[in-house]
Structures are given as C-alpha cells and as structure tokens.
Amino acid sequence: MTFSIATLRSLDEYTFVHSLNVSVLALVIGVESGLGRKGLIELGVGALLHDVGKAIVPVNLLNKPDELTDQEMAIMKLHTIEGFQILRSQPGVSLLSAHVAFQHHERMDGLGYPRGLTGDEIHCYARMTAVADVMDALTAPRPYRRGLLPDQARNLVASLGGSHLDGVYVSILVNRVSVFPAGTVVRLASGEVGIIARQSPSDPARPVVRVLSDQSLQPVAPYELPLDRSPDKSIAELLHDLPDTLRSRSARIPSRD
Secondary structure, three states, X not given: OHHHHHHXXXXXXXXXXXXXXXXXXXXXXXXXXXXXXXXXXXXXXHHHOOOHHHHHOOHHHHXXXXXXXXXXXXXXHHHHHHHHHHHHOOOOOOHHHHHHHHHOOOOOOOOOOOOOOOHHHOOHHHHHHHHHHHHHHHHOOEOXXXXXXXXXXXXXXHHHEOOOEOHHHHHHHHHHOOOOOOOXXXXXXXXXXXXXXXXXXXXXXXXXXXXXXXXXXXXXXXXXXXXXXXXOOOEEEEEOOOOHHHHOOOOOOOOXX
C-alpha cells in the first residue's frame, strides 16, 4: 500500500493531493451517514487509494491539455480495473476498499464504467467516494481547464444528484462542507483582495470578506464586506496566498474553520 501511494506521488502530484482531499470528503459523508469505525476505515482507505490504478497510465495522458482520443480514453478507463487488482492483492486492504477503486466511476444511471452498474449495484463506499471525487476535481485547475469556484462546484454537484451521483450523499456533502472556509484568500471581481472572515448564515456562497487591498493591490485599512448585502460584489477566484504587497502588513488573518 505504501509503495502505491509513493508511486502516485512520483508520477503525478495532482493525483496524490486529489486523493487526500477525496478521502477527507468521503469520510465526512461516511460519518454523517452513520458508518461505524470499521466502515470508516474501509471507506477512508478505499477513497485514499481510489485512483491508485493511474500508476499504469502514462503521465502524458494524465496531464494532456487537449481532449483524449477514444483510444486514450480507453487506456485511462483501465485505471479502475488496475486499481482494483492492485488493492485486492495488498495485505490488510479490505475487498470493499478495493471495490472503491473498481466502482468510483460507475454512475447511478448506468452510464459509467467499467461495468455500467446502476443504483444500489454500486457499493455505498464507491457512491460516497464518487461524490467526493467530483466535488474536489471540479475545483482543481487542470491543464485542460480552470477550476471552478467552490460555490460553482457545489451547485454543479447538486445538479448531478440522482442521475450521475447518489442524491442522498450529494445532499450530505453540499450541506456539510463550507463553501468558502474562513482564512481563504480571495480576489473579488472588482479587483480587491481579501480573506474570508466568516460565513453568512443567510447565504454560504456569499460570506463576509475582510478586504485588504484596492483594485491595484495596494493596501487599504482592512474592512469587512458582507457579500450577502453587497449584490454588486462577488468572488472571482481563490488565491494560494496574499500578494507580496500585502504580506508585510500586520493585518490579522483568521484561522481556517
């Protein structure tokens, strides 16, 4: 198992980080669904290693900026089968955990792969992981597209409940996970940069932003901007860190929730 995780990281950093995120989100669903300790361990291991089969996929396909050809897509789809084969042979890994790798691309409507399963034919661990997988994948920038903002990803995942994804698990995740956690650095559509100060009880997609700069990224006296009461303001993108012009400021950044 350790070798498989190390292999993923050496081949593709995105897949490694994505797998960690998916495991956390899947466990949120599992906890809210009432899974016991054994079930949470099986789910967590399966979600963490759901993409381990990508170790056999050429890196140029994983990061290809253009649409995959039919032949390339056929190779990509093999990662579910390969992942299952890898995990089922690992000592200490539950067969149910291995089925997460096997089934996480199945769809409720039967249009997924590798076997075209429908509804409850898909194990609940795989259905939970599929919701987490889509949620995290939508927000991550990839060579072939920009990542969505968290509220956009949340809305898209919600729209897939019942057809592509399990509607019960979709509802759990979209209602449980904070759209913009406190401490997140954001740029507004008008150009100002700030940090999420706290959530708005009336609209999670429009939190209170502590504005730190003007449109030119020059520091301003920090002030709080409630987006739920500012219809002309909106979040344009998430930033990994504060711009250099703001880093030297002593403005207090609230810790993440």
